Amino acid sequence: MSSTNDFAFKIATVNGTGSASANTLVMQSIFRMGIPVTGKNVFPSNIQGLPTWYEVRVSGDGWNARRQEIDLVIAMNPETYAKDVAAVRSGGYLLYDSTWPLPSALERDDINIIGVPCGEMCVNAFERDRDRVLLRNIVYTGALAALIGIDTDIIDALLTEKFSKKKKLLDANFKAVRLGYDYAAKHYECPLPFSLSPLNKTSGHILMDGNTAFGLGAVFAGATVGAWYPITPSTSLMDAFTAFCKKYRTNADGTKKYLIIQAEDELAAAGMVIGANWAGARAFTATAGPGISLMQEFIGLAYYAEMPAVVVDVQRVGPSTGMPTRTQQADLLACAYASHGDTKHICLYPSDPAECFTMAPMSFDLAETFMTPVFVLSDLDIGMNDWMIPKLEWDDSYVPARGNVLTAEQVAEISKWSRFHDTGGGIPSRTLPGSGGKGAFFTRGSGHSLSGAYTEDSAEYQAVLDRIALKFKTAEGAVPKPEFHGSGDNEIGLVALGGTRGAVIEAMDRLESQGVTCDFMRIKAFPFGPEVTEFLESHDKLFVVEQNRDAQLRSMIAIETGTARDKMIPVLDYAGLPLTPAVVVDGVRAGLGQTQQLAGVQS
Amino acid sequence: MTSIAKPPVKHPGLPKNGLGLTKRDYEGAMSTLCAGCGHDSVTAALISAFWELDVPPHKAAKMSGIGCSSKTTAYFMKQSHGFNSVHGRMPSLTSGANAANRSLMYIGISGDGDSLSIGLGQLCHAIRRNVHMLYLIENNGVYGLTKGQFSASADVGSTAKKGEANQNAPIDPILLALTLGATFVARSFSGDKTQLVPILKAGLRHNGFALIDIISPCVSFNDHEGSTKSYKFTREHEVELAPVDFVPLRKEISAEQKDAGGVTSVSMHDGSVVRFRKTPESYDATDRNTAYTHVKECHDRGEIATGLLYLEEGSTSEMHTLNKTVETPLVDVPYGELCPGSGALAELMGEYR
Ligand SMILES: Cc1ncc(C[n+]2csc(CCOP(=O)(O)OP(=O)(O)O)c2C)c(N)n1
Numbered sequence: 001m002s003s004t005n006d007f008a009f010k011i012a013t014v015n016g017t018g019s020a021s022a023n024t025l026v027m028q029s030i031f032r033m034g035i036p037v038t039g040k041n042v043f044p045s046n047i048q049g050l051p052t053w054y055e056v057r058v059s060g061d062g063w064n065a066r067r068q069e070i071d072l073v074i075a076m077n078p079e080t081y082a083k084d085v086a087a088v089r090s091g092g093y094l095l096y097d098s099t100w101p102l103p104s105a106l107e108r109d110d111i112n113i114i115g116v117p118c119g120e121m122c123v124n125a126f127e128r129d130r131d132r133v134l135l136r137n138i139v140y141t142g143a144l145a146a147l148i149g150i151d152t153d154i155i156d157a158l159l160t161e162k163f164s165k166k167k168k169l170l171d172a173n174f175k176a177v178r179l180g181y182d183y184a185a186k187h188y189e190c191p192l193p194f195s196l197s198p199l200n201k202t203s204g205h206i207l208m209d210g211n212t213a214f215g216l217g218a219v220f221a222g223a224t225v226g227a228w229y230p231i232t233p234s235t236s237l238m239d240a241f242t243a244f245c246k247k248y249r250t251n252a253d254g255t256k257k258y259l260i261i262q263a264e265d266e267l268a269a270a271g272m273v274i275g276a277n278w279a280g281a282r283a284f285t286a287t288a289g290p291g292i293s294l295m296q297e298f299i300g301l302a303y304y305a306e307m308p309a310v311v312v313d314v315q316r317v318g319p320s321t322g323m324p325t326r327t328q329q330a331d332l333l334a335c336a337y338a339s340h341g342d343t344k345h346i347c348l349y350p351s352d353p354a355e356c357f358t359m360a361p362m363s364f365d366l367a368e369t370f371m372t373p374v375f376v377l378s379d380l381d382i383g384m385n386d387w388m389i390p391k392l393e394w395d396d397s398y399v400p401a402r403g404n405v406l407t408a409e410q411v412a413e414i415s416k417w418s419r420f421h422d423t424g425g426g427i428p429s430r431t432l433p434g435s436g437g438k439g440a441f442f443t444r445g446s447g448h449s450l451s452g453a454y455t456e457d458s459a460e461y462q463a464v465l466d467r468i469a470l471k472f473k474t475a476e477g478a479v480p481k482p483e484f485h486g487s488g489d490n491e492i493g494l495v496a497l498g499g500t501r502g503a504v505i506e507a508m509d510r511l512e513s514q515g516v517t518c519d520f521m522r523i524k525a526f527p528f529g530p531e532v533t534e535f536l537e538s539h540d541k542l543f544v545v546e547q548n549r550d551a552q553l554r555s556m557i558a559i560e561t562g563t564a565r566d567k568m569i570p571v572l573d574y575a576g577l578p579l580t581p582a583v584v585v586d587g588v589r590a591g592l593g594q595t596q597q598l599a600g601v602q603s
Numbered sequence: 604m605t606s607i608a609k610p611p612v613k614h615p616g617l618p619k620n621g622l623g624l625t626k627r628d629y630e631g632a633m634s635t636l637c638a639g640c641g642h643d644s645v646t647a648a649l650i651s652a653f654w655e656l657d658v659p660p661h662k663a664a665k666m667s668g669i670g671c672s673s674k675t676t677a678y679f680m681k682q683s684h685g686f687n688s689v690h691g692r693m694p695s696l697t698s699g700a701n702a703a704n705r706s707l708m709y710i711g712i713s714g715d716g717d718s719l720s721i722g723l724g725q726l727c728h729a730i731r732r733n734v735h736m737l738y739l740i741e742n743n744g745v746y747g748l749t750k751g752q753f754s755a756s757a758d759v760g761s762t763a764k765k766g767e768a769n770q771n772a773p774i775d776p777i778l779l780a781l782t783l784g785a786t787f788v789a790r791s792f793s794g795d796k797t798q799l800v801p802i803l804k805a806g807l808r809h810n811g812f813a814l815i816d817i818i819s820p821c822v823s824f825n826d827h828e829g830s831t832k833s834y835k836f837t838r839e840h841e842v843e844l845a846p847v848d849f850v851p852l853r854k855e856i857s858a859e860q861k862d863a864g865g866v867t868s869v870s871m872h873d874g875s876v877v878r879f880r881k882t883p884e885s886y887d888a889t890d891r892n893t894a895y896t897h898v899k900e901c902h903d904r905g906e907i908a909t910g911l912l913y914l915e916e917g918s919t920s921e922m923h924t925l926n927k928t929v930e931t932p933l934v935d936v937p938y939g940e941l942c943p944g945s946g947a948l949a950e951l952m953g954e955y956r
């Protein structure tokens with residue numbers, strides 16, 4: 001069985017040994033050969049010493065979901081040999097560091113084993129301990145290049161870009177690549193039956209992770225204040241915002257047109273964001289589940305006092321601390337209905353880093369237009385993995401939608417301005433502190449009337465709460481509409497949101513080849529608009545695919561649209577890794593009664 | 604000082620400040636606190652301070668948490684924006700607002716429950732961050748709004764209304780602030796307007812975090828025999844250390860002339876001056892250790908040290924100074940200067956291939 005540009009391999013290493021940059025090098029080289037590629041980092045919540053894996057899928061057809069079937073495992077961590085040998089598909093290959101021999105008990109007859117003494121060669125070739133550890137990663141990169149046909153000129157070019165100012169290091173890297181390449185080429189038949197062949201399918205594209213993309217998008221959106229508390233997997237988002245601000249918002253004299261506060265906790269981060277928005281800045285925070293839990297009270301304040309705020313939740317595995325370095329979509333309910341009392345929040349669900357970028361300005365526009373918190377629900381897979389996406393573009397005609405903010409002059413023209421009166425669609429108007437005139441108002445989280453005065457009067461209280469509900473209804477028309485795939489005429493409809501998009505689309509393709517045709521609706525935002533309801537109504541059998549245990553999206557759909565629960569079969573995957581198409585295929589077929597129900601799929 | 608709204612009713616007889624405004628223009632909604640509550644006296648002192656300093660009401664922002672004390676932001680300067688937020692979280696809200704618009708005068712009003720229990724962390728970090736704001740703790744030793752439970756500032760042995768005595772050691776916000784590096788630390792008493800008003804004025808002019816702990820008795824739950832936060836106890840045990848005069852910039856020249864021996868002056872960042880009168884030779888209000896020792900010694904004698912206890916002007920640790928934020932408030936930086944534009948993005952994309 002030979003195949004070109006269609007296989008998956010997995011690299012097993014130890015956290016903190018420099019393998020991350022080698023893995024990026026591998027992925028980038030394939031990308032530069034013009035071949036679509038995806039990389040998924042499966043890493044521990046640890047700084048140094050624990051096992052880590054990097055899964056790479058090469059797909060000339062451009063499929064970008066994680067693949068369950070692994071053709072080649074590069075086992076560089078003797079500690080996990082057993083697991084890694086077991087991960088190879090039957091007929092597949094194992095490349096291991098023969099410096100540490102494979103215990104015979106682990107050998108399998110149904111796979112091909114390739115030993116390359118990476119460690120030993122490094123010890124012989126390099127003097128310093130540090131080099132010996134780091135360059136071992138480059139040695140396996142070289143061996144891999146020979147085995148699957150990575151263009152070594154491209155590897156060399158990438159290394160040169162990286163180490164152009166460090167000649168000695170560059171030479172050592174070159175040497176390491178050769179060591180691995182030559183050894184593999186000399187001792188084994190290269191390339192393997194599956195290998196790479198240059199294409200022209202990545203031009204106009206980039207490799208970027210979602211946290212970088214949102215951080216960049218926030219700069220373009222005009223955000224000036226960021227407040228945060230470090231938490232995996234969101235930390236690199238504020239790091240990116242900081243780096244781009246430094247690059248684009250620092251004056252020649254060193255003064256800054258931004259202020260980023262590392263707060264004492266997520267409560268404070270939420271408070272800072274709300275305070276800054278109240279004062280008129282575009283401000284946001286990025287966090288993960290535990291932070292969302294801490295922010296609840298403040299979110300309710302912003303909702304009821306009608307203050308904009310953007311909160312990015314880069315979801316990780318819960319509950320509680322959970323598995324901080326694994327991915328999930330399990331904060332859907334926690335965000336949509338965050339805080340006590342009657343609350344509902346606008347949520348955006350980016351499916352990849354490209355949407356993290358476009359949804360950044362969108363989230364601020366929505367938050368300011370509707371004067372309410374907006375959640376952007378990314379996840380670890382989107383946020384921290386590099387995805388191949390079209391080059392980001394910016395439309396210079398973009399004008400931030402700052403909402404119904406009145407100046408002192410505008411207030412003066414209104415006979416009796418009041419903060420919470422409906423100006424259309426349930427949306428009120430506001431003024432900014434410092435603006436003067438008759439527009440000063442008092443913001444409170446306690447009961448207030450439409451004029452903003454403290455109240456304990458039932459009718460006055462209700463008038464405000466009902467108007468906020470109307471405002472949320474209006475938001476249905478302003479949030480992005482769902483994305484549809486398929487003819488629309490099928491009986492079966494798949495529903496999903498966020499980063500599972502690729503896996504679902506690939507599953508549709510596979511199902512079709514098995515005689516099951518479906519339509520697919522990818523929800524992009526909450527509240528759900530009429531398009532969502534229409535799809536739900538026009539399909540007799542619905543499968544809701546999501547990465548949590550309790551079918552949270554299905555619950556939201558049932559609550560918000562009245563769709564009967566038993567019409568929606570959940571396809572659930574909550575083990576913490578990016579979704580594979582196989583789970584969806586199996587889930588749908590099981591739901592149709594075509595196969596036995598499989599593990600990881602519940603109804 | 605762009606537009607000041609005209610007061611609805613004219614009071615020709617009332618004195619006007621430099622902006623032509625009367626004290627009535629600095630008033631707010633009617634207080635709903637208990638008659639005799641110390642907090643109302645603080646509100647009155649604030650009205651005087653803002654009026655005397657010629658602060659344009661719209662240039663001030665009133666921030667608070669939750670509690671009887673926190674409610675008082677509604678009771679003065681109705682022409683200023685105000686934000687009565689959630690319990691104990693006013694510091695973060697103010698930090699964010701100040702980050703966005705550094706040109707406003709921020710006044711945060713809190714209680715001992717709001718600041719020393721639920722909000723202790725936020726208070727500490729706002730001090731560390733040296734957020735430019737005036738921070739008042741209207742300290743009554745109890746949770747007034749939830750009907751009289753002991754707060755973290757109740758002294759050991761201090762009795763509640765029903766007679767039970769507090770056993771836990773109190774948190775003294777003054778010692779706390781001194782330890783955390785606060786650059787303006789004062790204590791006063793709601794019943795002593797002569798002392799309080801100049802301190803408030805000095806605090807408003809301080810370039811950084813100014814903490815004023817104000818003993819402000821709760822007449823409903825903590826103003827009885829045995830309470831160390833009662834009017835009687837405070838009057839009898841107050842030790843005013845360094846009475847201060849605050850001399851705003853426009854009166855600077857005459858103030859210099861009146862200066863005499865025994866007076867130490869500290870210049871504020873805007874050129875106004877704080878003068879410490881009758882300061883004992885031994886006390887140096889610009890020395891943190893002196894302040895710390897003095898407050899501790901008074902406490903050990905069962906006395907309450909009041910006055911402007913510590914002042915450090917010209918510190919470079921103020922949040923924006925440290926950050927090197929542009930002078931223009933971030934809210935006023937035009938979008939065109941914030942967005943790098945399509946060209947920059949196209950160029951950046953080359954780095955992600
Ligand atoms: C999260 C939360 N917990 C509890 C309360 C109830 N609560 C309201 S005010 C208050 C105490 C206020 O005490 P303090 O700050 O000293 O103000 P005072 O009323 O004494 O002026 C409490 C516990 C609340 N509002 N929010």
Ligand code: SF4
Nearest residue numbers: 637640671747821822
């Ligand atoms: S309960 Fe106490 S603190 Fe509250 S208003 Fe009454 S006297 Fe003041």
Ligand SMILES: [Mg+2]
Nearest residue numbers: 714715743745
């Ligand atoms: Mg109190």
